[in-house]
Structure formats: C-alpha cells, structure tokens
Amino acid sequence: MSNRIDEHPIFGEIKHGKEVTIYLGDQPIPAYEEDTIAAALWAQGIRASRYSPKRCEARGLFCAIGYCSDCLMTVDGVPNTRTCITPVRDGMRVEVQQGNGDWSEYSHE
Ligand code: FES
Incomplete structure (x- = not known):
C-alpha cells in the first residue's frame, strides 16, 4: 500500500495486520485492520475529513x-466521529462531513 512506513529506523520492519477495505463514498480504500480511519485515508493521500460550518474550509488531521x-x-451514518482514534472495520463507510453533520436520523421528533 502506498505512503506507508514499512521499515522504521528504530522499530525495524513494520508488520501489518489483515487487509480490509473501507469506503469513502463509493471509493474503496485499502487499509490494515490496525489502522485508524484517518491513517488509512492519509496513506492514500486523502487529507480533508470535513468542511467547517461557517467558511466551508477543509479540515483534517491536527492533533491526531x-x-x-x-x-x-460521518462514519456508517454517524456524524462527528473522530477518525483519528476510530479503528477501521471491513466494509465501513465514511463520508466527508459538511458543517456540523446531519443528526436528523437521530432526531426523536
Ligand atoms: S485530529 Fe484532533 S481529534 Fe482527530
């Protein structure tokens, strides 16, 4: 997989786990089962995770x-999921979030 560290100067060879696939919209994204969502996306060169509510500016990994x-x-329909600490799961669907996310699916009114 691209943009991965496979050999580290201190830790040596990096052994990855089982390969899985997540989906950004309809785009398949290869990942390893130990990846966070953000790590899997970064490995594929995908940086924007959401767009800010007021200025529609792209946001991405900051603190990690x-x-x-x-x-x-938005992960499997759930908005506001912190992708830097959420592990991937095979078949998971992630979407770039617009603004504050759509909570209408969770409204009880
Ligand atoms: S990058 Fe800061 S919470 Fe994920």
Whole structure:
C-alpha cells in the first residue's frame, strides 16, 4: 500500500495486520485492520475529513489524539466521529462531513 512506513529506523520492519477495505463514498480504500480511519485515508493521500460550518474550509488531521475534532467525519451514518482514534472495520463507510453533520436520523421528533 502506498505512503506507508514499512521499515522504521528504530522499530525495524513494520508488520501489518489483515487487509480490509473501507469506503469513502463509493471509493474503496485499502487499509490494515490496525489502522485508524484517518491513517488509512492519509496513506492514500486523502487529507480533508470535513468542511467547517461557517467558511466551508477543509479540515483534517491536527492533533491526531482525539482532542481537537478537526478529523470529524460521518462514519456508517454517524456524524462527528473522530477518525483519528476510530479503528477501521471491513466494509465501513465514511463520508466527508459538511458543517456540523446531519443528526436528523437521530432526531426523536
Ligand atoms: S485530529 Fe484532533 S481529534 Fe482527530
């Protein structure tokens, strides 16, 4: 897979787990089962995870530890999922999030 570290100067050869596929919209994205969603997308050169509500500016990985919320995406229909700390699952569907995300599916009114 592209953009991956396979040999590290300190840790040596990086052994990856089982290959899985997630989907960005309809686009298949190869991943390893130990990847977070953000890591799998970065490995494929995909940087934008969401667009800000007011200025529609692209956002992506910033803290990478689940603190800032710049990596929010809609994952399997659930908006505002922190992709930097969410592991991939085979067949998972992720979408670039627009603004604050669509919570209408979760409304009880
Ligand atoms: S990049 Fe900051 S929460 Fe994910």
